[in-house]
Amino acid sequence: MLEYKKAGNSKSNDQKAGRYHMQQALLDHLRKITEEEQRILDGVAEVDKELYTSGKDFTVDSAKMLSEGKLIAVRTHTRFVHFPSHRHNFIEVLYVCQGQLTNIIGGKEVVLRQGELLFLNQFTRHEILPAGEEDIAINFMILPEFFDVAYTMAGNNNVLADFLVNVLRQDDERGEYLHFKVAEVLQIQNLLENMIYSLVTGKGAQNRINQTTMGLIFLYLLESVQYAEMRLPNQYENMISMTTLDYIEQQYRTATLTELCEQLHLPMHVLSKMIRKNTGFNFKELLQRKRLSKAAELMCETDLPISDVIAAVGYENGSYFHRVFKERYNMTPRAFRVANKKSEKVRL
Numbered sequence: 001m002l003e004y005k006k007a008g009n010s011k012s013n014d015q016k017a018g019r020y021h022m023q024q025a026l027l028d029h030l031r032k033i034t035e036e037e038q039r040i041l042d043g044v045a046e047v048d049k050e051l052y053t054s055g056k057d058f059t060v061d062s063a064k065m066l067s068e069g070k071l072i073a074v075r076t077h078t079r080f081v082h083f084p085s086h087r088h089n090f091i092e093v094l095y096v097c098q099g100q101l102t103n104i105i106g107g108k109e110v111v112l113r114q115g116e117l118l119f120l121n122q123f124t125r126h127e128i129l130p131a132g133e134e135d136i137a138i139n140f141m142i143l144p145e146f147f148d149v150a151y152t153m154a155g156n157n158n159v160l161a162d163f164l165v166n167v168l169r170q171d172d173e174r175g176e177y178l179h180f181k182v183a184e185v186l187q188i189q190n191l192l193e194n195m196i197y198s199l200v201t202g203k204g205a206q207n208r209i210n211q212t213t214m215g216l217i218f219l220y221l222l223e224s225v226q227y228a229e230m231r232l233p234n235q236y237e238n239m240i241s242m243t244t245l246d247y248i249e250q251q252y253r254t255a256t257l258t259e260l261c262e263q264l265h266l267p268m269h270v271l272s273k274m275i276r277k278n279t280g281f282n283f284k285e286l287l288q289r290k291r292l293s294k295a296a297e298l299m300c301e302t303d304l305p306i307s308d309v310i311a312a313v314g315y316e317n318g319s320y321f322h323r324v325f326k327e328r329y330n331m332t333p334r335a336f337r338v339a340n341k342k343s344e345k346v347r348l
Contacts, residue, residue: 020115020189022097026197030076030097030136040080047083058086059123062143065090071146071207074199077101077137083128091142094118095192099135103128106175106231112137115183117192117221121176138196146211148293152249153215154222179229180221188220240264240271241278245286252290253314257283291315292328299337306333 033041036051052060066073077083077094085104094101096112103110103118105126112118120126122144131137182188195213221228243264248255260283261268276282281289291313298309307318315321325333 020183020186022189022193023197026193026200027097027136029200030138030196031133034076034078036078037080040078045081047078047081052086058084060086060088060090060092060141062088062090062141065141066143070143072140072142072199072210074141074196075139077128077131077135077139079131079133079135082130085125085127087123087125088120088141089122091122091144091147092120093140093142094120095138095140095196097136097138097196099132099137101128101131101135101137105177108231110177110179110229112179113181113183115189117178117180117182117188119178119180124175124177126175126177140195146207147214149208149211150215150218151245153212154218175231177231180224181227181229182221182224185220185224185227188217188224191217191220237274237278240266240274244271244275244283245279248287248290252287252294253312255287255314288324292325295321295325295333296329296336296340299333300340306337309333 036048039048049058052058052064054061054064065075094103094112095117096114098114100114101112103112103126105120105124110118191213195210198210244260247260247263251259257268257272261271264271266274272283275286279286295309295313298304298312299306302309304312310318310321322333325336329336331339
């Protein structure tokens, strides 16, 4: 349990310089030696890979790191040991609460200092040099769906929207990351602390609240692009993918692949192949994902009859809607509304 203690009177150099400083009680909680770290201090010379993966390749598995049904979880980064080259089947966001953390990504040394953020794409391979006791870092472990709300809030035609397109790619060769040096942006620091606190204390089951908080963080990051270092592809195909997602976002009620092909002046077979390659889904799957997400939102936030919700998101066949909705959410639309009405536990 997180207990609050009165902070001491001594001030760090960061505090004297006016830099944001995390609540002492939360920092003390995050500083505690974990069982894994204690084993390392007792003489175990390497990371226990079985804690992170079941496979031979060191891919940190979301099934081991996130409870069933969760879109996001946090853990403190394991100190005192070299964390060997690995990748994840989820998006990882590293945040340094105190001290620093050194990553090696694609042979490049990327040093995160206090208050800085590192977004790592799915399957980006990296390693982390040993951290000391006072180097306190948080790993946010996030499934791609978590960013749906942030994508809507952030809009398109910016590096974060590009990144959200790329998180759908399952490609370990690109080594994509975004490094934001935003220690001086107090709004971002406050929002991150709020999210960490809610997740650490077990009050983070409200996916919608945390999704919206991440959306707010993105909006502030958009104003801080001058502080960003990135390694992202800037290719024609990525632009096409971003245009496709934005088209679906704006026109999901009436969107068709034929209309999009006409807008982009591309043959259907070429565009279809490009969309599948760069997002991992075909056009129909992307459109259905958006429509069902919007339907879930309308059922929870309005009193519209389900038949009206079905029409509002672009479906003409009610039986088909009920079938695909149940496949995604494992319950009927009516049961979903009852379970999630005026609740913050909606998995969109």
